[in-house]
Amino acid sequence: MKVVLLAGRSASTPLIYNYLSKEISFEAVLIEDKVSSRQLLKRRIKKLGYGVVFGQLVFQTLFVKLLRKTSQKRINEILSQYELDTRPIPDEEITYIPSVNDESAIAKLIEIAPDIVVVNGTRIISKNVLETVPATFINMHVGITPGYRGVHGAYWALVNEDKSNAGVTIHYIDQGIDTGKVIAQDTINVTDEDNFVTYPYLQTAKGLRLMLCAIKSIIKGERPESDSKVAFSKLWSHPTIYQYLYNYLCKNVK
Template identity: 45%
Template sequence: MKSDKKIVLLAGKGDSTNIIYHALAKDFNIARVIIEDGVDTKSFLKRRVKNLGYNKVLGQILFKVLVDKPLSVISKGRVKAILQHAGLVNTPIPEDIILRVNSVNEEATIEALINLEPDVVVVNGTRIISKAVLNSINAKFINMHAGITPLYRGVHGGYWALAEGDLKNCGVTVHFVDSGIDTGTILYQTCITPEKDDNFTTYPVLQLAAGIPFLKKAINDVLKDQVKLITPPEGKSGLWYHPTFSSYIWQWIRRGVK
């Protein structure tokens, strides 16, 4: 039986948002899906160059074109198998439940949240959420991060854990959202064990499949006021970015991480 509490999904575009929506909709009342357009490519690259430098960003672009896109094509069968095994689907979200905004941090988002009065806001794939949005309503914001925090914050936490030879910390974290980058207090963590035919494009799907049951538990914990926080694993907090073409090839040669 579905909970009568209201859930809002605050998300970016993409398959992961579709997958999470359909998984949650089985058990919860999804009142609205607020989807942001995201940062335009020019602005994104300009900011990335400022933070990382031209050479690294060029290497990331080469990785995207020469590795990531081809892997996405050849891995479609594996992705389908993972989703089927986990009982997940990535079909589009019904358009009548979607509110589209330019940015998750714009006034339209705040107005929608205030009007909807959700009990929980689930976050997926957005830019960093401002304090103004987080403080606009009396509800917890929960995110499922593709990495074990605080060791693997940022992006591609599963891949980077494998590249570092840190299999025990290749996994997913469900946490409360604050105004930092994957720095919120931890609700659940679980690990994945990739198979030999998995690679950079399938690790996130494995993480979704492993993490969604814990995301559901976290939502229920909040709704029932039974939250128990997890002590973060020991180790240095790290913020990770997209690999470059050369770093990816090196990790493939060094550790066989695809």
């Protein structure tokens, strides 16, 4: 079967490529450009308002950068423990596209005619793209769906004192936001050394094994599915600086 990696320019994309390519041969790797910061801001302000977006920006531009610097030792420990390979994807393997929903992306998918499309960190994929080829689109989501859709699933689970649902989901992609049928889920073990920036590495490490198993099952002609660990559904956004400080000081969630 032909397998394509359709991904964004995120830190987890090389991890996924390097892990899966040990056993899976990718027919192509399609990498989309980032959404412009201006466009992202407009969307967020329209949806959440100026106050929330300001608080999110302060947290992301100041605190997240600081957390990354102070957590590098722990990140390296996770990378080593799970044998995660951070090397860049060879440039000759990559086809760059403006967006997953661009006509050039659709044309490339039609040309390749993949059987499986592994998605990571892209825009919401349009119905037009999903119906372009009769492929199975699957995604790794760093959260337990449908309860922790959106972003920072493990962080919000811990904030909610729901540690048993701090984890990762492999799911089929539909037209919603992380609403596709669940293939497999697993939880992470959080230590006192972990925080907002290390949770995703733990989730990705757990999710890679699940993703590989899912791909192998689909190649065999199976359609693996699993019941979700949660019954509720909620879409989460980035925390603001005020939320993060409150959750850190009052709930000890870093």
